[in-house]
Amino acid sequence: MLFATAELRPLVSAGGLGEAAAGLAAALAEQGIDVITAIPGYSPYPLDDEEHVWLDVPDWAAPASARIGRHPDAGVLAVIDVPGIVRPDPYVDEQGEGWVDNDARFAAFSAAVAALGRSVQADLVHLNDWHTALTPAFLGGEVPTVLTIHNLAHQGWASAAWVHRLPSHREAYAWGDAINGLAGAIRLVDRVVAVSPNYAREITTDAAGLGLQGLLAERGGDLRGILNGIDTRAWDPATDEHAPHFDRSDLSGKQLARRALLDQAGWDDTDEPLIVMVTRLVDQKGVDLAFEAARFLPGMRARLLVLGSGEPGLGNWGHWLGQTQPDRVWFYNGYDAPLSHLLFAGGDLLLMPSRFEPCGLAQMQAMAYGTIPLVTPVGGLVDTVVDGDLHRDGTGFVAATLDESGVVDVVHRGLRAWRHAGRRKAMQRRGMEPDWSWKQPAGEFIDLYREITG
Numbered sequence: 015m016l017f018a019t020a021e022l023r024p025l026v027s028a029g030g031l032g033e034a035a036a037g038l039a040a041a042l043a044e045q046g047i048d049v050i051t052a053i054p055g056y057s058p059y060p061l062d063d064e065e066h067v068w069l070d071v072p073d074w075a076a077p078a079s080a081r082i083g084r085h086p087d088a089g090v091l092a093v094i095d096v097p098g099i100v101r102p103d104p105y106v107d108e109q110g111e112g113w114v115d116n117d118a119r120f121a122a123f124s125a126a127v128a129a130l131g132r133s134v135q136a137d138l139v140h141l142n143d144w145h146t147a148l149t150p151a152f153l154g155g156e157v158p159t160v161l162t163i164h165n166l167a168h169q170g171w172a173s174a175a176w177v178h179r180l181p182s183h184r185e186a187y188a189w190g191d192a193i194n195g196l197a198g199a200i201r202l203v204d205r206v207v208a209v210s211p212n213y214a215r216e217i218t219t220d221a222a223g224l225g226l227q228g229l230l231a232e233r234g235g236d237l238r239g240i241l242n243g244i245d246t247r248a249w250d251p252a253t254d255e256h257a258p259h260f261d262r263s264d265l266s267g268k269q270l271a272r273r274a275l276l277d278q279a280g281w282d283d284t285d286e287p288l289i290v291m292v293t294r295l296v297d298q299k300g301v302d303l304a305f306e307a308a309r310f311l312p313g314m315r316a317r318l319l320v321l322g323s324g325e326p327g328l329g330n331w332g333h334w335l336g337q338t339q340p341d342r343v344w345f346y347n348g349y350d351a352p353l354s355h356l357l358f359a360g361g362d363l364l365l366m367p368s369r370f371e372p373c374g375l376a377q378m379q380a381m382a383y384g385t386i387p388l389v390t391p392v393g394g395l396v397d398t399v400v401d402g403d404l405h406r407d408g409t410g411f412v413a414a415t416l417d418e419s420g421v422v423d424v425v426h427r428g429l430r431a432w433r434h435a436g437r438r439k440a441m442q443r444r445g446m447e448p449d450w451s452w453k454q455p456a457g458e459f460i461d462l463y464r465e466i467t468g
């Protein structure tokens with residue numbers, strides 16, 4: 015099976031796609047699937063026992079080749095080289111602007127993936143997001159295909175000039191006077207998978223379908239929701255390499271992690287609850303809603319710790335909050351893996367006020383680490399967090415409305431529960447109980463693969 019993705023942790027990861035792709039590919043391999051993961055060669059990732067193959071692609075995508083070999087953390091990889099693919103960041107330049115040739119770069123990657131699928135005689139090609147959306151046009155229906163939608167907000171628009179470069183199925187991609195990569199893939203693949211059941215429903219509606227709701231609804235039962243897992247090789251509080259260890263039966267290590275986190279922020283030991291956020295600084299994540307609500311922190315007697323990178327405006331706002339409320343807000347602009355683990359391990363509550371959230375991984379990582387999630391009522395957040403005021407088996411809190419007052423209210427409700435030690439411990443334990451790993455989702459993918467390959 016060939017699994018194609020533009021991101022794969024730990025080699026390259028701009029967000030949830032890299033995390034989810036790594037977790038699924040590893041779990042599939044563990045369950046006996048022969049997986050080759052194809053990624054763009056943004057830089058010369060070292061492989062063991064590598065073999066070099068030339069790929070047969072149209073002139074505009076040539077020369078294309080793949081280095082196939084084993085990577086110690088990521089399994090069997092095909093690192094694909096096409097014109098323009100080598101860059102310091104997969105998507106954006108130093109100013110945070112998308113590379114102007116992203117359409118050409120990922121179109122060439124998509125063509126190379128199809129050529130590779132043919133050359134290794136893959137029995138199935140599993141695509142992820144818009145970066146791989148043109149692949150079905152190059153496969154021309156020869157090989158069964160699955161598309162996972164991690165985020166419908168990025169559709170892979172390109173100018174109409176691209177239509178003529180597609181060898182087949184041009185009409186599937188045509189969209190007004192442009193082409194829309196995801197639209198074509200949604201029409202052409204054998205199965206479409208959204209990263210949570212609730213997101214699979216949402217994207218068939220006018221409110222969340224971003225123009226593709228009609229096409230998605232037409233796929234009927236071929237559109238499925240399979241909830242992401244978390245990669246428990248990296249995210250397990252009992253074995254975490256970046257934080258003191260603990261588990262459901264003994265949370266004392268979580269106290270040590272909390273102290274380490276307070277040290278990191280330069281704060282004295284305090285019993286005021288620590289609300290943490292580990293997030294991309296983008297509109298989707300509702301970071302502005304959290305920053306607006308930060309003015310209530312003194313009254314709430316709570317503290318906020320944020321680790322994030324992304325839009326410069328949100329970064330400046332975070333710095334400003336940290337400077338004006340130094341004993342309430344700690345802000346770290348950037349991505350730092352060890353620090354992110356310490357935030358999940360040592361935090362008391364996780365705030366995730368997303369405007370939309372296909373699945374969301376942070377809320378599951380938080381629950382696995384006994385950190386109570388406070389979320390908005392969207393996408394996979396609804397599938398994973400059970401509201402502790404509405405249900406006896408609560409694991410967190412779900413805002414009633416998607417706005418600032420909803421966020422403030424959900425934080426209040428979370429703080430109240432957290433301050434009640436009995437209630438807090440029961441919620442923590444319930445959140446830590448489920449198997450959040452990729453084991454079950456990988457099984458669901460394997461069943462889906464069997465449906466289409468026989």
Ligand code: GLC
Nearest residue numbers: 030031034164371372373374
């Ligand atoms: C994207 C989505 C996020 C999802 C992740 C992995 O980053 O925004 O909700 O969890 O992909 O599928």
